[in-house]
Amino acid sequence: MNNIKCYGSSEILKKLEDKNPLFLCVIATTKTSNIPGITGAGATPELTEYTPAADLELVMYGTPKCLPEIPKTIVGDDVAPTPAVITKACLEMADIPLIVVDAGAGVKPDMPYIKLGDNPGEDVRTGNAVPNARELFEKGVMLGKTLSKITDHLVIGESTPAGTTTALGVLNALGYDARMKVSGSMPENPHDLKLQVVKEGLKAAGYDGDDIVEDALRAVEIVGDPMIPVVAGIVIGSSVPVTLAGGTQMTAVCSVIKGINPDFDFSKICIATTIFVAEDETSDINYISRQIGDITIFALDPEFEKSSVSGLKSYLNGSVKEGVGAGGAMMVTSLKGIDMDDIRGKIEDLCKEIF
Amino acid sequence: MNNIKCYGSSEILKKLEDKNPLFLCVIATTKTSNIPGITGAGATPELTEYTPAADLELVMYGTPKCLPEIPKTIVGDDVAPTPAVITKACLEMADIPLIVVDAGAGVKPDMPYIKLGDNPGEDVRTGNAVPNARELFEKGVMLGKTLSKITDHLVIGESTPAGTTTALGVLNALGYDARMKVSGSMPENPHDLKLQVVKEGLKAAGYDGDDIVEDALRAVEIVGDPMIPVVAGIVIGSSVPVTLAGGTQMTAVCSVIKGINPDFDFSKICIATTIFVAEDETSDINYISRQIGDITIFALDPEFEKSSVSGLKSYLNGSVKEGVGAGGAMMVTSLKGIDMDDIRGKIEDLCKEIF
Numbered sequence: 245m246n247n248i249k250c251y252g253s254s255e256i257l258k259k260l261e262d263k264n265p266l267f268l269c270v271i272a273t274t275k276t277s278n279i280p281g282i283t284g285a286g287a288t289p290e291l292t293e294y295t296p297a298a299d300l301e302l303v304m305y306g307t308p309k310c311l312p313e314i315p316k317t318i319v320g321d322d323v324a325p326t327p328a329v330i331t332k333a334c335l336e337m338a339d340i341p342l343i344v345v346d347a348g349a350g351v352k353p354d355m356p357y358i359k360l361g362d363n364p365g366e367d368v369r370t371g372n373a374v375p376n377a378r379e380l381f382e383k384g385v386m387l388g389k390t391l392s393k394i395t396d397h398l399v400i401g402e403s404t405p406a407g408t409t410t411a412l413g414v415l416n417a418l419g420y421d422a423r424m425k426v427s428g429s430m431p432e433n434p435h436d437l438k439l440q441v442v443k444e445g446l447k448a449a450g451y452d453g454d455d456i457v458e459d460a461l462r463a464v465e466i467v468g469d470p471m472i473p474v475v476a477g478i479v480i481g482s483s484v485p486v487t488l489a490g491g492t493q494m495t496a497v498c499s500v501i502k503g504i505n506p507d508f509d510f511s512k513i514c515i516a517t518t519i520f521v522a523e524d525e526t527s528d529i530n531y532i533s534r535q536i537g538d539i540t541i542f543a544l545d546p547e548f549e550k551s552s553v554s555g556l557k558s559y560l561n562g563s564v565k566e567g568v569g570a571g572g573a574m575m576v577t578s579l580k581g582i583d584m585d586d587i588r589g590k591i592e593d594l595c596k597e598i599f
Numbered sequence: 600m601n602n603i604k605c606y607g608s609s610e611i612l613k614k615l616e617d618k619n620p621l622f623l624c625v626i627a628t629t630k631t632s633n634i635p636g637i638t639g640a641g642a643t644p645e646l647t648e649y650t651p652a653a654d655l656e657l658v659m660y661g662t663p664k665c666l667p668e669i670p671k672t673i674v675g676d677d678v679a680p681t682p683a684v685i686t687k688a689c690l691e692m693a694d695i696p697l698i699v700v701d702a703g704a705g706v707k708p709d710m711p712y713i714k715l716g717d718n719p720g721e722d723v724r725t726g727n728a729v730p731n732a733r734e735l736f737e738k739g740v741m742l743g744k745t746l747s748k749i750t751d752h753l754v755i756g757e758s759t760p761a762g763t764t765t766a767l768g769v770l771n772a773l774g775y776d777a778r779m780k781v782s783g784s785m786p787e788n789p790h791d792l793k794l795q796v797v798k799e800g801l802k803a804a805g806y807d808g809d810d811i812v813e814d815a816l817r818a819v820e821i822v823g824d825p826m827i828p829v830v831a832g833i834v835i836g837s838s839v840p841v842t843l844a845g846g847t848q849m850t851a852v853c854s855v856i857k858g859i860n861p862d863f864d865f866s867k868i869c870i871a872t873t874i875f876v877a878e879d880e881t882s883d884i885n886y887i888s889r890q891i892g893d894i895t896i897f898a899l900d901p902e903f904e905k906s907s908v909s910g911l912k913s914y915l916n917g918s919v920k921e922g923v924g925a926g927g928a929m930m931v932t933s934l935k936g937i938d939m940d941d942i943r944g945k946i947e948d949l950c951k952e953i954f
Contacts (some may be wrong), residue, residue: 341748393696
């Protein structure tokens with residue numbers, strides 16, 4: 245396969261080649277995304293509540309139903325088509341089934357979905373961001389067990405506005421060095437703001453300075469988001485290989501998995517993301533993941549520099565990088581033998597159709 | 600296979616032998632079940648709202664979480680263990696995955712489930728029992744398409760208190776002769792009451808006497824329940840064989856399928872139920888189904904007359920007959936080569952453990 249960079253052992257890729265993946269997208273929103281300047285995943289902080297539902301509706305129907313406008317990641321005057329378009333192109337080309345899992349989205353997508361949580365997360369500054377983290381984890385485990393019986397490869401994407409802030413929160417609480425290392429949805433990554441709100445949350449929960457939270461799910465309760473315990477639960481419940489389709493947020497999931505099961509065998513899973521995350525100069529997914537374990541990371545490159553659609557070129561300057569499992573969707577589609585040029589072609593067609 | 604009676608062509612059974620089924624249970628409640636004397640699926644009319652959630656929790660956890668007491672079908676002094684025990688025994692023995700689909704249950708089960716509807720149905724006497732029938736059908740179609748990609752045999756059970764009344768309503772509205780023919784959860788089948796409330800609903804919607812409702816989903820809107828359009832949608836959306844795991848309620852589903860697609864090929868599906876429905880003297884599933892099309896019906900016999908658990912013997916006098924896909928669960932478990940004596944043994948073990 246071309247257009248795929250491997251950080252770690254590419255062994256697992258061979259095992260995944262003849263599988264029939266099931267693509268999950270776990271969605272959640274939090275009040276954290278209402279903090280001005282923290283995320284670009286929505287035209288205004290308030291509209292970030294709609295982003296996951298609108299993205300998944302775009303994947304399913306080609307148009308969002310919950311919003312009058314197509315979701316775009318907007319940074320200044322720069323408009324980039326949501327990564328949901330990449331995911332849509334891939335899943336359609338490879339005929340891969342998609343099931344949405346609601347971990348706690350403020351606005352629900354207009355389609356059948358698996359209800360696992362319900363309520364959105366709170367603002368991390370409260371120090372009580374995900375009060376039901378344990379329940380979400382346990383239901384994730386149940387779901388992982390069930391889905392393992394009907395697929396031989398689980399691919400799990402996510403859509404969680406401000407999710408890199410909550411990822412930073414969990415990583416930081418568990419003692420990993422993720423300062424300046426989590427990704428973001430804008431060219432200028434507001435690292436200071438992210439760290440400040442996370443510290444505020446930890447302080448509110450009674451953790452000061454460099455105190456480490458020993459219990460991984462407690463860390464999620466304090467400064468996480470609902471997506472993290474759900475995906476950690478699905479992975480731990482699963483008996484088939486899992487691809488975590490996302491960027492630095494998925495390292496937070498891995499940190500929770502390791503916190504719950506220190507002997508977890510990370511060779512059973514991998515992270516698949518986009519080249520825009522892997523080569524992002526404002527973050528470092530590999531630096532974070534190496535602290536947790538031997539986690540293989542694949543980075544998919546759709547070569548948008550070759551694209552005739554100007555919106556897609558804004559991915560090249562970091563205006564948008566990943567989301568809705570775009571990297572993992574490209575990986576499983578490539579595994580089905582579909583060429584990246586064809587994938588990019590389909591993405592371009594969809595862009596012209598939709599936007 | 601022993602212990603299975605076939606009404607129709609047994610051809611489909613051979614095709615299903617080497618499949619890996621996915622078992623869905625579609626749940627719904629309606630205000631119709633609050634009509635005193637209409638159903639035995641709950642200790643009081645009000646408690647029928649809890650029955651589907653409690654039943655599925657029993658299958659999943661061995662105990663209901665939403666109710667302090669185990670759901671039992673109670674008729675007079677007679678107590679029979681819920682058919683959920685049969686389903687639980689079968690799915691565990693054959694390691695068949697179960698996914699719950701909420702079409703509109705008043706009380707939600709405490710587990711991950713697919714959210715398709717939300718609101719319970721109204722009282723059929725309003726003539727506006729399922730205002731969102733069309734939406735439920737369309738989402739059912741979507742779900743059927745998705746699930747067809749991850750299984751090669753869909754088995755669909757249901758839990759819908761007073762569901763034989765709403766089945767009668769739909770069959771009647773669509774011009775089928777189902778008077779005195781739908782099944783029920785009690786030894787005395789209150790046919791007159793069922794017909795009276797259905798007629799009242801049709802009248803409220805402007806249909807008098809023997810008027811036929813031409814549009815199948817309109818019939819559901821007037822006098823159906825939320826389960827019916829969801830299951831009809833899944834069947835129409837599906838590209839793999841489907842086993843409808845239920846009694847006369849599933850004939851109402853078939854009538855809606857035929858109403859929507861008069862050319863539907865019923866050889867792709869079958870109904871699997873219990874011998875207690877098939878040989879029920881107060882109803883006639885074959886008489887109803889023959890009016891709709893060439894629908895093969897399988898009836899599974901757990902031979903409870905051989906049982907040492909007295910509660911199970913109350914199935915023999917009609918106190919309870921079917922539910923939670925019990926008949927279909929026995930069929931797919933038998934297809935996995937598991938003997939009915941062993942299935943009954945497991946059911947007995949569970950009865951001793953649970954009750």
